[in-house]
Amino acid sequence: METVTISADQSSADAVRRVPEFPALVVVWSRDEPERIGEVLLTDPAREPDGGWIFGRGEGPGEASEERLALIRQRPGSNQVTGALTSSRISRVQLRIRASQADSLTIENLGRRTLEIDGRVATRPVPVRVGAVVELRGELVLLVAQRPAELPVIELPEQLLPSFGRADAFGMVGESPPAWALRGQIWFAAQRDVHVLVGGPSGVGKELVAQAVHALSGRARQALVSRNAATFPEGLIDAELFGNIRDYPNPGMPARTGLIGAAHDGSLFLDEIGELSHELQAHLLRVLDRGEYQRLGDARAQRADLRLIAATNRRFNQLKHDFAARFRLQIAVPGLPERREDIALLIVELLRRLASDDASAARRLFGGRDPAHAFPAIESSLIRDLIGRSYKTHVRELDGLLWTALMRSAVEGRSQLDLDPAAAATVEPTPAPIARVDHASLTAAQISAALEQAGGVRERAWRLLGLRNRFQLLRLIKKHKLDQPDGS
Structure with missing residues (x-):
């Protein structure tokens, strides 16, 4: 498998390079050494010894270190070896691990600690695929996940570089490739004064992304004005957004600045923007183009210098096409x-x-x-x-x-x-696979059907379609404009 790394300006074909991915083992629980959570055993097939990898406690006499897997803290551009496990309840030669295929590992128990794969005792070599849970009973739990030999180098500010395994300055947690890719997108967007659309399922942290984009931008000294678009009172949305002059629409009404005016020189964050009708989304087009708007009752146009950061749990192509097109940058937050x-x-x-x-x-x-x-x-x-x-x-x-x-x-x-x-009991269901076809012949309807069946989760959708990796799916989505506004 492979990931695609793109340089910061994303403007040159030479900026794209391909980095192989392979199944690796990530620590998700340790009885004696919980600080190991997030560390990874990189089972790089290109470096696998003839007899397979050995994993266990420490290093025994006469054991060649090049045959032993070391736990690593993997971060963009660096792999820090953290040393051997210390638990005496894990054998020095506990597991033999082989990269049996491009998308799976074979694990054999050689030590005294019982090996379980997805809750079942394994007494012989067992093939495992991405998503499998590997446990040395009562001592260590590992998750099979796709990893590259090294995460791509990305330049990030210190606010997005927390201590290993900890939350960054904005409360985001994660050491996985998708987590680091998200931080890279946030930093890229923060440095460019354009409108940003943040997408992703409910509960993934889209508001944290919006706060980070604003806080890391040149507008950070000014306010981030936030509002959930789904809470606008019916019939009063224009008044909420644009404000009104004094005595309008009724005598005695005070003048109101509105959200647009309040965000002047700063950023306006509108959550659940997809809940606005297409007609109401159209009311924001002039603001997005030129910062121009009119308070209710005012014959004069006002101007506001602001950046709009909007979030939605809907697919981007469900927004009004010319509204979505105003957002130069779109960030998809992984579930x-x-x-x-x-x-x-x-x-x-x-x-x-x-x-x-x-x-x-x-x-x-x-x-x-x-x-x-x-x-x-x-x-x-x-x-x-x-x-x-x-x-x-x-x-x-x-x-x-x-x-x-x-x-x-x-x-x-x-x-x-x-x-x-x-x-x-609410476990992740295994969806019925769609019949495999040549990826070049996949239609937009087939891809949309897979995305729907996978609940919008691309990591599941590419497997349903029988593709080699998620990046094949991303290229097909782009080819068929499934993540673009209709007609764009």
Whole structure:
């Protein structure tokens, strides 16, 4: 598989280079070393020894280091080796791992710790694909995920470069390739004074993206005026946006600046912009083109120097075509299915936030340690359940599940967090595959059908279509203009 890396100006064909991807193993839980969460075992087929890779605790006498997999903290442009595991309950020679095919690994247990693949004991070599959960029972949980040998180099400000596994300055968490790609898009957009459209499912953090784009831009010293477009009172949307002069429409009415005027020299963030009708979206066209608008009752045109950042959970081509075309940059925020290896890091961060304002939760989860620097006491079963779950509202839903698990733990006197059985049963469904065809012959209707069947999650849609990777799907979406406004 491959990813496509594009330079910051995205203007030259020479800027595109292809980076091979392969199945790797990402740490999502460790009993003794939770600071390892997010680290990765890179099983690069190009470097695989003849006898396969060996993974285990430390390095035994006479074992060639080049045959042993090392845990790595992978960040843009660098792979930092962090050293061997220390748990004495894991054998020095615990697993043999081979890259059996381009999209799978074969894992064989050689040590004393029981190996489980997706909850089943594995006593012989087992092929595993992306999404499989590999557990050394009670000690270590790994998730099979696609990774390149090295993440592309991207220039980022320090606000988007948190300590490993921690939230950045805007509250975004993730060490996966999609998480770093998102940070790169945010920084690219922030440096360019153009309107930005942010898309993605409900609950993925589109507002955090909008806040980051504004805070990192040249407008950061001015206000970010925010409003949920779905809350505009019926019939008063123009008044909310553009304001009104004094005594209009009724005597005694005070003059109102409106959201457009309030955002002058700064940014206006309109969430759920897709909830506005096409007719109402058209009211913003002159503002987007020239910053020009009229307050209600005013014969004179006003001008506002602002950047509009809009967000929607609808597909971009569902917006009015000439409205969407005014947004020079579009950022798609990935959902949890597209970055499952980040779920464990999100769990840790969300529990830290929860405990920071709740002394009882802090004692239960962190045993009196400072939540800002400690790791919560959680079992591997919780991680497995939450990684394998199907999400509708993503990070928001994950946060709610953790709150509910904490409540059950407190009420039932449990020492650990467990999901409600009904919630734990909501696992990610495996959709029925669409018949494989030559990708060049795929029609727009077939691609749209796959996207619909996958709930808009591209990571699932490309597999449904039988494509080699998600970037083939992205090229087909661009070719058929499925992410562009109709008629553009």
